[in-house]
Amino acid sequence: MTIEKKEKADLIIVGAGILGASTAYYYKRDNPDREVLVVEKNELCSGNTSLAAALMSRARADRNAIPLSTETYEIIPELEKLTTDKIPVRYNGAIHIASDEVSEKNLSSILSGLTDYGIEWEYITEHQARSLVRWLECTNSSRIAFISGEAITDPYLLCMAFINASKKLGVKYLRNVEVIQLLKSENVVYGILTKDGKIEAPNTVLAAGAWSTKLAFEAGISLPMAAIRSQYWISEPLLNVFNPDDPVVIIPGAGFYARPQGNSLLFGVREQQSVYTSPDKLPDKIEDHMFSNDNGIKDLIDNFRKIIPFFPSFGDTGIKNYIAGFSCYTPDNLFIAGRINETEGLLTVTGCCGAGISAAGGLGRGVALLAAQKPNPFDFSNYSPDRFGQINPFSEEHMIKCGLSRSAKTSG
Ligand SMILES: Cc1cc2nc3c(=O)[nH]c(=O)nc-3n(C[C@H](O)[C@H](O)[C@H](O)COP(=O)(O)OP(=O)(O)OC[C@H]3O[C@@H](n4cnc5c(N)ncnc54)[C@H](O)[C@@H]3O)c2cc1C
Numbered sequence: 001m002t003i004e005k006k007e008k009a010d011l012i013i014v015g016a017g018i019l020g021a022s023t024a025y026y027y028k029r030d031n032p033d034r035e036v037l038v039v040e041k042n043e044l045c046s047g048n049t050s051l052a053a054a055l056m057s058r059a060r061a062d063r064n065a066i067p068l069s070t071e072t073y074e075i076i077p078e079l080e081k082l083t084t085d086k087i088p089v090r091y092n093g094a095i096h097i098a099s100d101e102v103s104e105k106n107l108s109s110i111l112s113g114l115t116d117y118g119i120e121w122e123y124i125t126e127h128q129a130r131s132l133v134r135w136l137e138c139t140n141s142s143r144i145a146f147i148s149g150e151a152i153t154d155p156y157l158l159c160m161a162f163i164n165a166s167k168k169l170g171v172k173y174l175r176n177v178e179v180i181q182l183l184k185s186e187n188v189v190y191g192i193l194t195k196d197g198k199i200e201a202p203n204t205v206l207a208a209g210a211w212s213t214k215l216a217f218e219a220g221i222s223l224p225m226a227a228i229r230s231q232y233w234i235s236e237p238l239l240n241v242f243n244p245d246d247p248v249v250i251i252p253g254a255g256f257y258a259r260p261q262g263n264s265l266l267f268g269v270r271e272q273q274s275v276y277t278s279p280d281k282l283p284d285k286i287e288d289h290m291f292s293n294d295n296g297i298k299d300l301i302d303n304f305r306k307i308i309p310f311f312p313s314f315g316d317t318g319i320k321n322y323i324a325g326f327s328c329y330t331p332d333n334l335f336i337a338g339r340i341n342e343t344e345g346l347l348t349v350t351g352c353c354g355a356g357i358s359a360a361g362g363l364g365r366g367v368a369l370l371a372a373q374k375p376n377p378f379d380f381s382n383y384s385p386d387r388f389g390q391i392n393p394f395s396e397e398h399m400i401k402c403g404l405s406r407s408a409k410t411s412g
Contacts, residue, residue: 009037009172011371012192012201014179014215016040017049018155019349019356020207021162022364023371025079028169031372036171037199039192041178042285045159047209049357051286051325052155053232053268055248055259056089056358059096059121059147061106062334063113064379065355068362070117071378072158073151075361079161082168087153087161092247092260094150095129095136097310098143099253106252107143114147121147133246135265140309150248152259155357162360179208182219182346189219189346203371206348210326213279213393216348221340224388225351226402227282227326229275231296232268234261236318254306255407264320269296269303274403277326278394286325295322327354329402337363337383338370347371348385354406 011027013020016038028036058069076087096111098104114121124146126138138144167173174194181193182204191200206212210227217223235242248259255270275291283289292298307314328351330336336351349367356363366378391398 007037007197007199008035009199009201010034010203011036012199012204013038014192014204014206015047015208015211016044016163016173017047017207017209018045018159018162018360019209019352019363020205021045021159021166022360023205023207023349023367024171025162025166025169026365026368027371028166028171030368032169036166037174037201038171039174039177039179039194039199042176044163044173044175045156047286048325048327049159050156051323052357053259053266054152054155054357055257056151056153057094057248057250057355058119058150058358059094059110059114060355061110062382063116064382065335065359066113066117066119067378068359068366070362071365072358072361076158079165083161083164085157085161085164087158089151089153091149091151092245093146093148094248094250095124095132096145096147097138097141097249097251097253099140099251100142103253104142107145111145119147120149121145133249134241134243135311135313136249137310137312146247152248153357158357158360162364179215182206182215184219184343187342188344202345204346205367205371206346207350209350209352210282210328212328212348212350214282217279217393219343221343221346221385222391222393223336223348223350223385224391224393225328225330225336226393226399227277227279228329228403228406229277229291229324230268230327230354231291231299231322231324232266233296233300233319234321234323235265235267236320237263238317239263251310254310255303256307256310265317269299269307270407271299272302272407274329274406276399276403278399280394282326291324296324327406328352329354329406331388331398331401331405333405333408335359335363335383336385337367338380338385340385342386351383
């Protein structure tokens, strides 16, 4: 599609990952007469969304994130109905293991948040945990909780369902068109510049994931986040040990999580020192980026001692695949979503803190409502893009802070 020299839309969304796509869907659904244009520099859903580990955890330290994820769970049937796409969602449940006093306190706070939102959970015994997950050893656990309704999905297919549903409603997508600049005059953003020309709109939503920081900064706006590596591995299959119906296992004390991937195990570790990439060093395409030559093996070795008590055969487990991408972490581990106060016409939805798949429904719906000047039922008061004031997102100090907030994460 060629863009004429100057186009107009009611809403422009920069980025067709899951957060841009969900915002587009809700905005068009609730404002059918308005023109929505999503501009994506690569293929649709080819960014970090396509790499995610697929956990749809609602059990989070941030209570305000729980209804955002619930919205994701609830929107899936609507998307399936509209598109006839089948979104694979497996309600395998999740086991959360506290292994020390600190993680027990964190777990108890997370569980009380779930209770407040009517999400069922129960404490289970070591024996019950082992009967649910064969490879798991829980003798070192002080508390084990099972949340039966937790799900895993396919992030690419979920994102494509938002895209296909929004296309059905009339949202236009421009693929392989890069937004070079946010158009700004005084304190008003009035559209975007691409290589093909200008596109103007009263509202623009910046949903370019890790790439949002540089675009915002060039328009004089500091987004308080950094591009931090998230990585996971997929084991060789092992019949009767790794089962497709096993629950997700989350062990914050060991910096470890795992979920079934067919008869393999997908697992990730939380490094003590997260790897960050400066906004001006991000690759154009995620597949072009090499985080480290060792496929993260050093991080597995560093965490080995902590994982073994829970997963005694860890060292004998063969590894089939390694996946790494960028998550956008903030210093306080909270999302970035809403209007940018000092700048008219600009909203953003990013700073996913490794939870953008799970929270996509609520984040997209909330931002879409704010863009339409309608009340937002979700509490975004802690997600303000301006909450840290003027920061330098290129500074080592800031990126290290964001990396530390990932290392200190207490939930999935
Ligand atoms: C390894 C890994 C595992 C993860 N596991 C989970 C998990 O289990 N559960 C969970 O909830 N979350 C998980 N996450 C986080 C999740 O992937 C992100 O929260 C989510 O994908 C963020 O979506 P997004 O739309 O912001 O970003 P992206 O999917 O990266 O989309 C941004 C889009 O913007 C486009 N873009 C960038 N610049 C421009 C420009 N100038 N012009 C036009 N387009 C542009 C990009 O090409 C890209 O397509 C994981 C992340 C990683 C990396």
